[in-house]
Amino acid sequence: MTKSGFVSIIGRPNSGKSTLLNRLVGEKISIVTDKPQTTRRVLRGILTRPEGQITFLDTPGIHKPIHRMNERMMSSVRGAMADVDLILLIVDASTSFGRGDEFTLDLLKPISTKKILLLNKIDRIQKNQLLPIIDRYSRLGNFEQTIPISALTGENVEEVINEIFKYLSVGPMFYPPDQMTDQPERAIAAEMIREKLIMFTQEEMPYSTAVVIDRFEEGEKIHRIFATIFVERESQKAIVIGKGGQKLKDIGTEARKDLEAFFERKIFLELHVKVRKNWRDDEDTLRALGLVP
Numbered sequence: 001m002t003k004s005g006f007v008s009i010i011g012r013p014n015s016g017k018s019t020l021l022n023r024l025v026g027e028k029i030s031i032v033t034d035k036p037q038t039t040r041r042v043l044r045g046i047l048t049r050p051e052g053q054i055t056f057l058d059t060p061g062i063h064k065p066i067h068r069m070n071e072r073m074m075s076s077v078r079g080a081m082a083d084v085d086l087i088l089l090i091v092d093a094s095t096s097f098g099r100g101d102e103f104t105l106d107l108l109k110p111i112s113t114k115k116i117l118l119l120n121k122i123d124r125i126q127k128n129q130l131l132p133i134i135d136r137y138s139r140l141g142n143f144e145q146t147i148p149i150s151a152l153t154g155e156n157v158e159e160v161i162n163e164i165f166k167y168l169s170v171g172p173m174f175y176p177p178d179q180m181t182d183q184p185e186r187a188i189a190a191e192m193i194r195e196k197l198i199m200f201t202q203e204e205m206p207y208s209t210a211v212v213i214d215r216f217e218e219g220e221k222i223h224r225i226f227a228t229i230f231v232e233r234e235s236q237k238a239i240v241i242g243k244g245g246q247k248l249k250d251i252g253t254e255a256r257k258d259l260e261a262f263f264e265r266k267i268f269l270e271l272h273v274k275v276r277k278n279w280r281d282d283e284d285t286l287r288a289l290g291l292v293p
């Protein structure tokens with residue numbers, strides 16, 4: 001008799017949700033950067049063990065929305081908090097408690113689903129710094145338990161998995177045992193390109209860019225991928241392309257390395273950059289990007 005269930009990973013931007021998802025599943029399926037608001041859509045990571053199957057939901061970071069895109073991101077977070085068996089609230093224990101944490105706790109308060117608190121990034125702090133955080137969260141929230149972890153090094157992540165299974169009931173597996181994500185290959189490719197785009201650009205750029213796969217030709221030995229990077233202004237287009245096209249080339253080279261590792265074959269990657277004003281508030285573009293259903 002195997003167990004199964006759905007578990008959402010919730011938390012502020014940059015707290016380490018996607019890093020944890022990748023660690024739990026054992027493969028990089030969700031992109032990670034040091035800039036907040038990297039994840040824009042809920043995506044599933046599936047862990048199958050002899051005890052059963054856990055479907056994790058990685059979610060966008062909890063923040064106050066300005067653009068329509070961000071409203072969509074937040075409504076997807078709310079969706080991921082409903083109808084799951086367990087919620088993992090992940091907090092960055094290396095930063096001090098603030099308004100954003102209060103906002104997050106307020107959002108969680110009316111949710112009756114059982115919650116586990118994960119204090120992340122303990123590789124960065126002294127163990128005694130955890131006590132005041134544990135004390136504060138036990139007063140402000142209602143958690144079944146608190147587990148200090150490092151999603152980066154993997155410390156205590158196995159314990160998290162063992163604890164989760166205790167909360168799940170016997171049930172059928174929803175995915176084949178070798179499936180690790182619900183993301184189609186095109187979506188993974190677009191995200192990997194966007195990760196490099198965020199890494200290679202600064203300031204507001206990460207928020208104003210999006211990636212669409214125009215063509216994905218699968219082959220035995222080589223996949224050929226043609227993608228468009230959307231920006232909001234001509235000046236941003238110039239930044240992404242860089243002097244003599246160097247930046248776009250670097251983005252392409254780095255993305256290709258990750259894509260080759262993921263798809264386990266050679267990748268031909270062609271990138272184009274296009275300006276689309278205010279795409280973050282444009283329903284049609286958001287739909288094309290899969291950011292609205």
Ligand SMILES: Nc1nc2c(ncn2[C@@H]2O[C@H](COP(=O)(O)OP(=O)(O)OP(=O)(O)O)[C@@H](O)[C@H]2O)c(=O)[nH]1
Pocket residue numbers: 011012013014015016017018019020031032033034035036037038039040059060061062120121122123124149150151152153
């Ligand atoms: N030192 C340390 N860094 C971590 C840990 N977990 C995540 N990080 C770093 O924190 C940054 C953000 O990680 P992400 O996994 O992208 O965070 P996220 O919560 O998914 O962020 P959004 O998608 O923007 O909401 C990255 O630079 C990670 O490498 C950890 O346990 N220790």
Ligand SMILES: [Mg+2]
Pocket residue numbers: 017018019030031032038039059060061
């Ligand atoms: Mg993320």
